[in-house]
Amino acid sequence: MYILFNMKLLNKFKRKLLLLFLLTLSFSLWAEEIVIREINFVGLKRTKEKTALQIVRPVEIGDLYSKESESIIIQELREAGIFNPEITTEVTFDGQEAIITVNLKDRWTLIPIPIFSFSQNGAWRVGVLGIEGNLLGYNKTLGLGFFYGSEGWSLLSFYSDSIFLGTDMTFSSSVNLGLNETTDENVNEETIRSYQSDEIRLGVSLEYPFTEELSFTTGWAYDRSVLRDESAVATGLDNLNSTGLSGVLKWKDIYYDIPYEYGLLASINYGWNWGLQETENYQKIIGKFKWGLNPAWKHLFLITADTGFSQNLPVQSQFRLGGAPGSLVLPMGRIAAEEYAKASAVYNIPLWYFPGGTLSMKAFYEAGYYKSDLINQTLFHGPGTGIEIFINNLAIPALQFNIAWNLETGRYQFTAGVGMGGGAPD
Numbered sequence: 214m215y216i217l218f219n220m221k222l223l224n225k226f227k228r229k230l231l232l233l234f235l236l237t238l239s240f241s242l243w244a245e246e247i248v249i250r251e252i253n254f255v256g257l258k259r260t261k262e263k264t265a266l267q268i269v270r271p272v273e274i275g276d277l278y279s280k281e282s283e284s285i286i287i288q289e290l291r292e293a294g295i296f297n298p299e300i301t302t303e304v305t306f307d308g309q310e311a312i313i314t315v316n317l318k319d320r321w322t323l324i325p326i327p328i329f330s331f332s333q334n335g336a337w338r339v340g341v342l343g344i345e346g347n348l349l350g351y352n353k354t355l356g357l358g359f360f361y362g363s364e365g366w367s368l369l370s371f372y373s374d375s376i377f378l379g380t381d382m383t384f385s386s387s388v389n390l391g392l393n394e395t396t397d398e399n400v401n402e403e404t405i406r407s408y409q410s411d412e413i414r415l416g417v418s419l420e421y422p423f424t425e426e427l428s429f430t431t432g433w434a435y436d437r438s439v440l441r442d443e444s445a446v447a448t449g450l451d452n453l454n455s456t457g458l459s460g461v462l463k464w465k466d467i468y469y470d471i472p473y474e475y476g477l478l479a480s481i482n483y484g485w486n487w488g489l490q491e492t493e494n495y496q497k498i499i500g501k502f503k504w505g506l507n508p509a510w511k512h513l514f515l516i517t518a519d520t521g522f523s524q525n526l527p528v529q530s531q532f533r534l535g536g537a538p539g540s541l542v543l544p545m546g547r548i549a550a551e552e553y554a555k556a557s558a559v560y561n562i563p564l565w566y567f568p569g570g571t572l573s574m575k576a577f578y579e580a581g582y583y584k585s586d587l588i589n590q591t592l593f594h595g596p597g598t599g600i601e602i603f604i605n606n607l608a609i610p611a612l613q614f615n616i617a618w619n620l621e622t623g624r625y626q627f628t629a630g631v632g633m634g635g636g637a638p639d
Contacts, residue, residue, distance in 0.1 A: 246309065247277065247306065247309050247311050248276070249274055249275065249282065249311050251312045251313065252266060252269065252272070252274060252286070252315065254314075254317065255315065255316050255317070256316055256319070257317070258318075259319050259350045260295065260296075260347055260350045260352070261350040261351060264352050267352075267379065268293045268352060268376070269289045269290060269315075270381065271289060272289075278304075283302040283304065286313065286315060287302065290315070291469035293352060293375070294320070295319065295320050295347040295352060296317045296318060296319060297319075297605050298469065298471045300315065300316065301316045301317075318606075319347070320605075320607065321607060322344070322345055322346035323345045325343045326341065337362050337363050338360055338361070338362030338363070340358060340359050340362075341359060342357075342358035342369075343356065343357050343358065344356045351376070352374075353373065353374045353375075354371070354374075355371075356371045357370045358370075364393065364394050365392040365393045365409070367389060367390070367391030367392075367393070368389070369387070370389075371385070371387040371388075372386050372387075373385040373386075381421075382420060382421050382422070383419070383420040383430075384417075385416075385417065385418045385419075387417075388413075389412075389413070390411075390413040390414070391411075391412060392410075392411055392412075393409070393410050393411075393438070393529075395407065395408055395409075395529075395549075397547060397549045397585075398547045398548065399588060401624070405587050406528075406549075406587060408441075409440070409441040410439060410529060412436075412438045412529070414435065415434065415435040416432060416433065416435075417433050418431065418433075426464055427462075427463070428462075428463050428465070429460065430459075430460070430461040430463065431458070431460050431461075432458070432460075433456070433458055433459075434457055434459070434484075434486075435456045436453055436455050436530065437453065437454050437455075438453035438527075439452050451491050451527070453492055454489040454492050455486045455495070455527075456486065456487055457484055458485055459482060459483065459485075459497075460482070461480055461481070461482045462480065463479070463480040464478070464479045465477075470507075470511070471571070471605070472563060472570075472571040472603040473507075473511070473513040473561060474505055475505040475507050477504050478501070478502070479503070480500070480501050481498070482497070482498070482499040482500070482501075483497070484496060484497045484498075486530075493525045493527075494525065495526050495527065496524050497521065497523045497526065497530075498521070498522045499520070500518075500519070500520045500521075501517075501518075501519050502517065502518040502519070503515065503516070503517050504516045504517075512561065512562055512563075513559075513561040514559070515558070515559040515561065516556075516557075516558055516559075517556060517559070518555070519553075520554040520555075521550070521553050523551050523552060526551050528549065528586070531549040531551055531585060532553055534548040534549075534553060548583060548585075549585050550583035550588075551586060552584060553582065553583035554581050554582060554583075555580065556579070556580060557577050558577060559575055561573055561575040569604060569605050569606055570602060570603050570605055572601075572602055573601045573602070573603065574600050575600070575601070576597070577599070578594070578595070578596050579597065579617065580592075581593060592621055593619050593621050594620055595617055595620040596617065597615060597616055597618065598615070598617075599614055599615035599616065600613065600614050601613040615627060
């Protein structure tokens with residue numbers, strides 16, 4: 214009995230010792246937790262500090278500090294697009310509290326951008342796009358543009374608020390009107406249809422993020438296109454008058470580096486449009502996929518896939534493919550399609566880092582198919598190359614040039630533009 218009593222006493226002592234160890238370990242872990250006391254921004258000229266704090270909202274004052282907190286802050290600020298991407302952080306500790314200092318520089322956001330683009334198929338466009346990408350320092354975008362070229366003229370205005378009502382939602386609206394001189398061609402760049410129309414498009418959308426990566430956007434649009442050319446009406450074209458709703462489910466997991474962006478971007482867009490007057494109801498489904506890999510230091514290997522499908526789609530709303538300034542240039546010609554699918558592999562290499570920017574070169578291979586009301590299923594594929602100039606203090610590349618060869622037809626085509634497009638996931 215004496216031995217049994219000692220065993221119980223020993224077991225009780227062990228339990229107390231284990232409990233004391235766990236309490237000590239828990240207190241030690243709690244004592245090591247560091248709380249973010251301040252997030253300070255050095256270098257802000259136009260952006261409000263409150264706006265900067267809203268941009269880095271995944272990291273907030275009062276959160277526990279970790280080294281990852283600094284990386285998240287830099288990524289959120291780069292994604293906003295209103296700061297020079299060369300952003301650094303410094304951390305000082307005061308007991309169990311951290312003070313994060315962010316060194317950054319506002320980008321030029323109130324700028325008139327001259328637009329000049331041309332294509333070997335004869336398409337050209339000039340104009341000016343005025344953008345205020347950081348309206349009053351609140352990370353809101355306001356734009357107004359006028360364009361004139363071989364395919365008519367257009368007036369564009371748009372507004373975007375990425376911190377809508379102080380939340381993580383993004384509100385956007387746009388108005389586009391003008392005279393459109395449309396020429397549809399086949400793969401050999403032979404005209405198969407042409408018409409003129411007065412057009413207006415209104416649109417609003419609201420994007421709601423479920424998580425850091427997953428978001429849903431709902432939108433409304435109104436489209437009207439009135440034909441000017443009686444011969445176009447004689448060939449079976451009708452005026453377009455419709456309103457519709459759309460929904461976009463998007464997954465975005467991007468790492469923002471200089472000059473490229475890496476990661477995955479995928480979306481599926483479904484739109485239903487109600488025809489007004491003589492226009493029938495129609496629907497569109499669009500899928501997009503981009504995957505940016507970093508195979509070597511500062512290199513970008515980009516895999517893309519795009520597809521579009523429609524039902525009862527009016528001619529004026531058909532998907533426009535081929536040689537658009539700021540894009541890869543296959544297929545050849547001014548192509549209108551009721552459905553299409555294409556994929557590309559692009560390899561980008563930075564050639565020269567100059568003060569304030571980067572000169573980049575790319576090589577790509579693109580392949581796909583399309584068909585429309587006038588063209589049966591047509592395949593295209595071929596290689597291409599291009600250059601881009603990225604300006605750190607400007608939100609978009611200042612210059613790019615692409616040239617490609619369609620191996621199905623043996624034809625080549627190029628596009629060039631100032632202030633157009635981009636070479637990374639978007």
